[in-house]
Amino acid sequence: MKRILVGALAAATILAAVGSGNAGPGNIRWTVHNLAKTAPWANASNRHWYSSEVDEVCIFCHTPHNAKPAVPLWNKVNPTQTFRMYTSSTTLSSTAKAVTAPGPESLLCLSCHDGRTAINVLHNSDVGVDSGDGSGDKRVKMAGLPLTDPSNPNVQALAMGSLPTFGTPYRANIGKTNSDTYAGYNLMDDHPISFSYTAAYGQKGSQYLNDINAVKAQGFRFYGPNRDRMECSTCHDPHVDYGLDFDGIPTGSPTGNKKLRPFLVRDNDGSAMCFACHNK
Structure with a gap:
């Protein structure tokens, strides 16, 4: 019952928070975002990271109690460092x-x-x-990870680079720099986020961008009080089943769409994702 409640509340809150328009099937159990002890495909133990003790799926991101923030019932400790944002393009608004x-x-x-x-x-x-x-936050034993950082066992958010058994840099690490794989703050080489698309369109207009309504019609989601702020989840949906092929091992996902890897809200055939917003 508890697992059903967690999953239902998490799904309901996500839908309320981000709206509809997911272009792909949502089945997080068949994705690398399933960090549970068990997974529905063969060779699940070959996953990069997964819990050695928790068999729930939603709990790694969501909780129905003591959530921080309350929407979307978040269960993770968020970053507190200062980030370096993308600023280099001469075409950027x-x-x-x-x-x-x-x-x-x-x-x-x-x-x-x-x-x-x-x-x-x-x-x-x-x-x-x-x-x-004193925060009440709990560490969950992850396969391949020590439970704590031996050099600082009381730290709330562990510095990934300090974990002695970490091995190769973990996947989708977007905060690294050329000199520090675990820097955790460098977003200068990633697509700009957290800006008003409407304001950007007002400045660049049809010279570079398409109208936001045309973008939304293709399944892209925007945030903020005016529903026009671009964020990571504008282009990515963490629940999308993209027919996971993990380290070359087919999982046999029954509903996945490999064109949606990595967690895309629509396929990028012919740079379709790019052209949804950009007209050149």
């Missing part, structure tokens, strides 16, 4: 250049993908060890 920090929706993604914040610290979990800092 001034509204995008003015962004100094990721928006709240993108911070949710960065809580795993900044390359620095621990993926095994949850606000609310039935299992795991309390972080020891």
Whole structure:
């Protein structure tokens, strides 16, 4: 019952928060975002990271109790470092250049993908060890990861680079620099985020961008009070089943669409994702 409640609440909250328009089938159980002890495909133990003790799926991102923030029932410790944002393009609008920090929706993604914040610290979990800092956050044992950083066992968000058994840099680490694989703050080589698309369109107009309604019609989602702010989840949906082929091992996903890898809201055939927003 508890697993059903967690899954139902998480799904309902996500839909309320981001709206509809997912171009692909949503079945997170068949994706690398399933960090549960077991997974529905063969050779699940070959996953890069997964829990050695938790068999729930939704709990690694969502919780019905003690969520931070309450929407979308978030169960992860979010990054607190200062990020360096994308600013280099001469074609970038001034509204995008003015962004100094990721928006709240993108911070949710960065809580795993900044390359620095621990993926095994949850606000609310039935299992795991309390972080020891008074927050009540718990660490969950992950296969291939020590439970704590031996050099600083009471830290709330572990620096990924300090984990002695970490091995190769983990996937989708977008905060790295050329000199520091685990820097956790460098977004200068990634698509700009957290800006008003409407304002950018007003500055660049049809010279570079398409009208936001045409973009939304293709399944792209925008955020903020005016529903026009571009974030990581504008182009990516963490629940999309893209026919996972993990390290060359087919999983046999019954519904996946490989064209949606990695968690795209629509396929990118012929750069279709790019042209949804950009007209050249």
